[in-house]
Amino acid sequence: MRVMTNEQLVAAYRDAKKNDHGDNVVRLLKSEIRKRGLNP
Template identity: 80%
Template sequence: MKIMTNEQLVAAYRDAKKNNHGADWIRLLKMEIRKRGLNP
């Protein structure tokens, strides 16, 4: 998932958690954030 920049990825994760966009999508974003070594 290299389509998003790090900033876009964190923003998408925060938006998904805030608006409850589904557990699978949130989990996928969280795994990618951890893989990249970022901190949401």
């Protein structure tokens, strides 16, 4: 995964969830968000 700011990470998560990019992508982004202590 490329390095992203917190805002980019949350935006990528919302986009992946909205456009159904696959469970693996959504799960990966969500786990990274949790590691950083953010709220999607």
